[in-house]
Amino acid sequence: MKQAIWFAAAAGLLFGTVGAQARTKLAALPQRESVDIRMDNADFTLIEEERILTLRKGLNQVDFAWQAVSIDPDSIRLTPLDHPNGVRILNVSFPPDEAALVWEIASDGDWAERVRISYLLDQIDRLTAYKAVADKDETKLDLTAYLIVRNFSGEPFDNARIRLDADSVFERDLADGQTRRLLWTQNRALPVTKVWTWDSALQPWDPEQLERQNIGIPVRYRLVNEKAAGLGRAALWPGKVRLFQDDGHDSTIFLGEDNLSFLPVGEKAELYIGDSRDIVVTQRKIKEEQINIRRNRREQIVLYDTEEVLTAKIENFKDSPAVLTLIERIPGQWEMKSCSLPYTRKDAETLEFEITLPARSGDKPAVVQLEMHYQRKNVRP
Amino acid sequence: MKRYAVLLWMTGLAAVSFAKVDLVTLPASESVQITIYESADLTLVRDSRPLTLRQGTNQLQFSWAGTLIDPTSLMLVPQKAADQVDITDLSYPPNTVNVGIWTLESRQAGRIPFEITYLTSGFRWRAFYAGILSENEKTMRLEGYVRVFNQSGEDYENAQVRLIVGQVHLLDEIAELARRTWPYGRPGEGVPGMMPQVQMERARLAFGAVKAMDEIAMTAKPKEIRKEGLSEYFLYTIEGTESIPNGWSKRLPSFQAEAVPVVNLYKFEEEMYGPSVIRYLYFFNDAEHHLGQTPIPGGSMKVYRTVSKEGHLTYEGGCEIKYIPVGQEAELNLGPAEDVLVKPKLMDYKTDNYRFDDRGNISGWDEIRTVVIEIKNSRPMPIRLEIKRNFPTPYWTLENRGDSEKVFEKVDLDTVKYTLSMPPQSARVIEYVLTTYHGVRQEDWTRQNQ
Numbered sequence: 161m162k163q164a165i166w167f168a169a170a171a172g173l174l175f176g177t178v179g180a181q182a183r184t185k186l187a188a189l190p191q192r193e194s195v196d197i198r199m200d201n202a203d204f205t206l207i208e209e210e211r212i213l214t215l216r217k218g219l220n221q222v223d224f225a226w227q228a229v230s231i232d233p234d235s236i237r238l239t240p241l242d243h244p245n246g247v248r249i250l251n252v253s254f255p256p257d258e259a260a261l262v263w264e265i266a267s268d269g270d271w272a273e274r275v276r277i278s279y280l281l282d283q284i285d286r287l288t289a290y291k292a293v294a295d296k297d298e299t300k301l302d303l304t305a306y307l308i309v310r311n312f313s314g315e316p317f318d319n320a321r322i323r324l325d326a327d328s329v330f331e332r333d334l335a336d337g338q339t340r341r342l343l344w345t346q347n348r349a350l351p352v353t354k355v356w357t358w359d360s361a362l363q364p365w366d367p368e369q370l371e372r373q374n375i376g377i378p379v380r381y382r383l384v385n386e387k388a389a390g391l392g393r394a395a396l397w398p399g400k401v402r403l404f405q406d407d408g409h410d411s412t413i414f415l416g417e418d419n420l421s422f423l424p425v426g427e428k429a430e431l432y433i434g435d436s437r438d439i440v441v442t443q444r445k446i447k448e449e450q451i452n453i454r455r456n457r458r459e460q461i462v463l464y465d466t467e468e469v470l471t472a473k474i475e476n477f478k479d480s481p482a483v484l485t486l487i488e489r490i491p492g493q494w495e496m497k498s499c500s501l502p503y504t505r506k507d508a509e510t511l512e513f514e515i516t517l518p519a520r521s522g523d524k525p526a527v528v529q530l531e532m533h534y535q536r537k538n539v540r541p
Numbered sequence: 542m543k544r545y546a547v548l549l550w551m552t553g554l555a556a557v558s559f560a561k562v563d564l565v566t567l568p569a570s571e572s573v574q575i576t577i578y579e580s581a582d583l584t585l586v587r588d589s590r591p592l593t594l595r596q597g598t599n600q601l602q603f604s605w606a607g608t609l610i611d612p613t614s615l616m617l618v619p620q621k622a623a624d625q626v627d628i629t630d631l632s633y634p635p636n637t638v639n640v641g642i643w644t645l646e647s648r649q650a651g652r653i654p655f656e657i658t659y660l661t662s663g664f665r666w667r668a669f670y671a672g673i674l675s676e677n678e679k680t681m682r683l684e685g686y687v688r689v690f691n692q693s694g695e696d697y698e699n700a701q702v703r704l705i706v707g708q709v710h711l712l713d714e715i716a717e718l719a720r721r722t723w724p725y726g727r728p729g730e731g732v733p734g735m736m737p738q739v740q741m742e743r744a745r746l747a748f749g750a751v752k753a754m755d756e757i758a759m760t761a762k763p764k765e766i767r768k769e770g771l772s773e774y775f776l777y778t779i780e781g782t783e784s785i786p787n788g789w790s791k792r793l794p795s796f797q798a799e800a801v802p803v804v805n806l807y808k809f810e811e812e813m814y815g816p817s818v819i820r821y822l823y824f825f826n827d828a829e830h831h832l833g834q835t836p837i838p839g840g841s842m843k844v845y846r847t848v849s850k851e852g853h854l855t856y857e858g859g860c861e862i863k864y865i866p867v868g869q870e871a872e873l874n875l876g877p878a879e880d881v882l883v884k885p886k887l888m889d890y891k892t893d894n895y896r897f898d899d900r901g902n903i904s905g906w907d908e909i910r911t912v913v914i915e916i917k918n919s920r921p922m923p924i925r926l927e928i929k930r931n932f933p934t935p936y937w938t939l940e941n942r943g944d945s946e947k948v949f950e951k952v953d954l955d956t957v958k959y960t961l962s963m964p965p966q967s968a969r970v971i972e973y974v975l976t977t978y979h980g981v982r983q984e985d986w987t988r989q990n991q
């Protein structure tokens with residue numbers, strides 16, 4: 161098997177030279193005893209490998225070369241494990257125009273020394289991908305996480321321990337050019353909430369203005385990374401989620417896919433699965449007039465308030481109840497005079513309504529009406 | 542084997558035909574010392590050689606083809622019997638590139654040690670570091686290294702290596718001087734004539750081959766690096782000698798400090814870092830932190846953390862560090878920390894206290910903003926966090942809500958800072974009301990604050 165990273169040890173007594181001669185007269189070519197590929201850092205992969213070096217008492221010279229492999233040379237470390245006090249690294253030399261180095265190692269005895277070599281390796285990384293299967297009621301989600309390890313580093317690894325965190329270790333061969341998808345975690349029946357979201361800044365207000373076109377209302381599954389939800393041990397890594405739903409016939413349908421962002425413990429994520437056409441929102445502004453007008457000496461308006469009324473009709477054509485998140489925005493300074501539904505103020509200009517819609521009755525959609533009467537204050541022309 | 546050649550021939554005649562070499566000796570180098578600067582492409586070489594002189598005029602030819610030696614820096618100094626030897630001139634013969642001939646008048650015959658010194662370019666060195674954090678991230682082992690690169694065109698065997706930290710002032714770049722056709726240029730020439738860059742041979746020579754067994758025994762431990770301050774410089778002298786052939790580089794450990802106390806500090810400042818929280822690591826270069834004997838030269842640093850009893854590591858991040866004088870604090874930026882969230886939200890905005898001028902136009906007003914900052918530490922360890930807020934005007938007043946006042950501090954005329962200690966897996970909220978004064982209301986603010 162081709163190995164781009166190779167090792168040669170030459171005892172100083174036999175080969176007192178470093179350079180071209182010693183590099184071709186190999187005394188030993190110790191294989192890797194073990195290798196750990198540490199992938200907990202999203203940007204850098206740390207390789208820790210153990211080899212047994214045959215050291216002689218006195219000076220030893222050890223070659224480490226990494227042709228066609230991108231290693232950060234400053235990151236290369238060698239640690240003796242069996243005789244940490246009896247084996248000392250004196251210096252490291254780098255030959256010209258070569259991806260290689262030569263360690264000069266002093267040993268107090270003739271030892272077969274286990275050493276750990278670590279380095280940061282390029283072109284080897286990991287991705288996370290998820291498969292999520294919702295139950296038929298869309299209240300529970302089976303979430304399977306896969307780890308995708310891509311090795312284009314130029315270096316093959318046999319029996320590598322691929323480490324992600326304290327709990328997650330995989331033992332696999334990883335050839336150069338190989339991509340492996342590994343089953344990482346499986347979480348069954350995670351509670352999810354299906355949410356429909358209509359945002360007044362993003363969606364058209366009046367479907368009647370759009371001839372023969374549906375207005376899609378984005379649908380998402382809301383998932384919380386918490387113990388109560390069966391998660392909460394660690395952050396979820398970012399990755400693509402493919403969503404399926406149990407179709408009730410021992411099979412599934414594909415719902416859609418979305419990217420999950422980095423999700424720390426305690427945070428919630430919403431996975432977009434597509435648009436719903438079964439809920440229709442028709443919003444109109446029915447009043448906007450200037451009041452409390454302040455003019456300067458030349459009769460120009462310098463400051464005024466507004467009186468505004470906004471209505472929204474929400475229709476549910478589904479045969480099941482739904483919860484719609486309706487987002488309204490009022491810029492600047494404002495005061496609510498009356499509002500037909502309760503809301504949460506998310507920030508200075510964002511109002512969020514969580515509206516529970518009953519199922520349709522017979523052929524008629526369930527309808528909920530919203531009316532907001534508010535004044536905007538201190539508006540300047 | 543040295544690539545440049547020192548040729549000595551002795552003659553009683555003052556005039557010597559340069560093309561005719563009567564006697565050639567190649568005195569071996571007794572010792573070589575190279576002093577490599579960090580801030581410029583500059584290395585001082587001292588090459589000690591015993592020369593066998595005869596009474597009268599002696600000539601010494603020195604050639605440096607294929608190297609990056611500055612010919613104007615060449616000096617020859619007798620180490621003994623200086624009163625017996627006059628070095629009368631150094632000649633750069635015509636049409637003979639990279640050759641210099643010294644004329645020595647000696648009043649005695651015999652072996653006299655000399656030192657040839659010159660400046661060369663093509664060497665450089667840099668420092669780099671590895672910090673290995675303990676599992677609880679309260680201390681780290683700090684390992685310092687230097688890496689010396691030799692692209693000088695010359696092999697240096699068994700040379701004492703010294704490294705200089707500090708800014709050096711040069712009028713000419715040594716590399717430029719080394720490339721001149723004529724060492725000092727030509728009359729009337731404003732700019733020195735340029736030669737194509739010297740092609741450096743890449744012949745790789747074995748080094749260390751002659752290392753004797755007694756030396757092996759003597760050097761069978763990592764070398765110490767002696768550190769001392771000189772003028773505005775800091776000098777690092779590597780124990781013993783090193784052989785660095787042309788084209789090679791060499792890494793040497795410069796120091797190691799155990800259990801250096803470190804402070805992890807997380808910073809949030811939108812104008813500086815955007816929406817991410819940035820993780821910083823701090824340590825002092827002083828005795829209390831098991832350091833402080835010398836300044837720490839600037840260089841790249843990689844930070845790992847110990848994650849098991851078997852000493853396995855994980856990579857935490859890396860950055861460049863600047864030169865750290867003794868007693869100063871080092872700051873390492875380890876990049877964004879995804880597991881610490883700081884989310885400021887403007888929760889309310891209003892204007893008030895309008896003032897109007899004689900013409901009825903607006904001349905002053907206040908803006909009142911209520912801001913809530915949600916903070917979450919999802920790391921499994923406690924953290925210290927600094928949140929800076931910059932205001933668009935120096936005319937402001939701030940009312941802290943809840944216990945935000947306890948962690949509040951004014952930094953400058955338009956910046957405030959909140960410093961928090963967050964337990965593991967915890968969340969909290971800071972709330973403040975900021976009133977900014979505009980137009981003539983700034984005058985009211987000034988009156989109130991006088």
